[in-house]
Amino acid sequence: MSKSGRLFEIIQILRAADRPLTAQAMADGLEVTKRTVYRDIATLQAMRVPIEGEAGIGYIMRPGYNLPPLMFDAEEMEAIVVGLAMLGRTQDHGLLRAAERASRKISSAIPEHAGPLADRALYASNWNAIPKSDTDARFFREALREEDRLSIAYTDAQGTESTRTILPLAIIYYIDSIVLAAWCQLREDFRHFRLDRITRADRLNTPFHDCAASLRQKWRDTTNLT
Template identity: 55%
Template sequence: MTRSTRMFEIIQILRQAPRPVTAQAIADQLEVTKRTVYRDISSLQAMSVPIEGEAGIGYVMRAGFDLPPLMFTAQEVEALFVGAALLQRTGDAGLQKAARSATGKIAAALPDGRRPHVPHHVSAWTTIAPSPLADTLRDHIRTGAELRITYDALSDQRSTRTILPLAMIYFTDAVLLAAWCGLRQDFRHFRIDRITDCTATGAQYPERCQRLRFDWERSDPMRDYAMAARD
């Protein structure tokens, strides 16, 4: 990896990080020494790239910094096209439509030499039951909206919950909604094909949802997924 490529990668790591990143973490990801990372960050700062932080604490990229349009490698393009094709298995029509649009834009913008030439065929087979609420749930996750849902559990028990939706989790056989449940005052996971009704209450809590999402990600949520997928 050339120094210019490495410095570009450091910018990308910091732009995507939700919290300060240590030099050691960057060094491990780029397979270089911490000393090399310190030197590269000093050079970037000298070029007015708005990186803040210090050794031993971590580094962040100040908001507002952007890069010119990126050019993907051939392997990155193939990864994007395979990932988009795999969305067929989610049963999510909204995501599938968006994936077709995105890959069309990428293909149109690439020079001939970068367009994917290796054929990739992805099976569309799936056991996931589609849900007409998928697009709506994603919209509410983005805005931090409070929702009132009607949920049918596998045991034929119907309940009404007031929730704050946090994330969508895609399994091979089900799609789950991670949420903060007002009834249980805890995180819960709901199969979206069993949500029969979803209404926004009119309240929005984007900052609270962001904090809850961070706590949910730290709570080892995988332990509850399998059970929720069967409930």
Template identity: 50%
Template sequence: MRKASRLFEIIQILRLARKPMTAAVMAETLEVTVRSIYRDIAALQAMRVPIEGGRGIGYIMRPGFDLPPLMFSIEEMEAIVLSLALLERTADEELKQAARRVNRKISGAVPAPLRQAMDNKALYAWGSIAQPAGFDLAIVRRAIRDERKLMLGYRDELGRASERTIRPVALIYYSQTANIVAWCELRQAIRNFRSDRVERCATAEDFFKGDGDRLRELWTSGWTEKPVAV
């Protein structure tokens, strides 16, 4: 187990302990040496984690201490790093900016051993980058949250233009484009709309409050079938 993950696990053990925990017991639980536990306890105390006790009597966490909200294991931190890198490959500019802010906030809040997982540039998201859509994908995400209808000017794969009023329920990000999953009022069915074929996108005055979950269930119930192209 890596040191950053071990520090996290020691904090978890001591937070849940009802009596002092000896280094030997923690070493057995984490499958490391007792000497490693002593070094880790000293490192945590240096980071002002309120651990009290000593060799021979055990250690306990002072009451009232809780983990900061940005305390992750090393594997969780690597998952965050890769997720943020994948967002950089989408065409959603608002989400890309948000990902950069998240990166800065986490880097400034986590302990130094975890910060290295964000700064060592060892994980990459490779492949093609999605082309920018002709409209702001943030409009779609807000409409999904607000359960508000959208009006689309849409052109299908054969180049045929149509006007659609849709009830958006999900947004799927692919490497080349994004798909809007929605109930199409023209077709009276769930349809997928490629963002690179959307010529106009605007919010409508009408809402579909309380119907989003039902439409998502309708969509997922058809996953065993081939998606219908529009």
């Protein structure tokens, strides 16, 4: 998470709290160190955000501090609720944590008369058939975002093992699997790899920014995805 994202999230956490929160409690929720939270609190206080407290005791925000409201109509709100709920089927723990943060931000910003996001009567079942992967999907999303080549060990449906160098282009969340679309240097063509069949994955720190956009467009042209 970027620093600006953390600062925003700390504000949301403190606005929702009904008692002082320690830096350690916030650090655990944000998955950062306690020292990072101390620095972020100091940054916010320097920006005149009304946070009171001190290290070892806890922090709380004075009432009345508001961020600009988000304006969604009823159907837009329903789309967000369903979309966030359906992330539970992916088993992508990074996205699930992000969804929880997004829910808090939206709930704190919508008008009071609209009711909290959690009170909406729209749900998605917890059932999913996506098998677990040896590597967290967050790893692949980061490589995709940063357009970095990967070295992977892959076992196909017939049990054949191979090692590939790939250029990740997209991630597709199917109902029964998560698939990584990539340019495979071994086959010199587009290939799709199920995450649960990738037994090892390493970042090569060799970005392919120069050809990422054109490869992604060519891949889109060969698929039925929109």
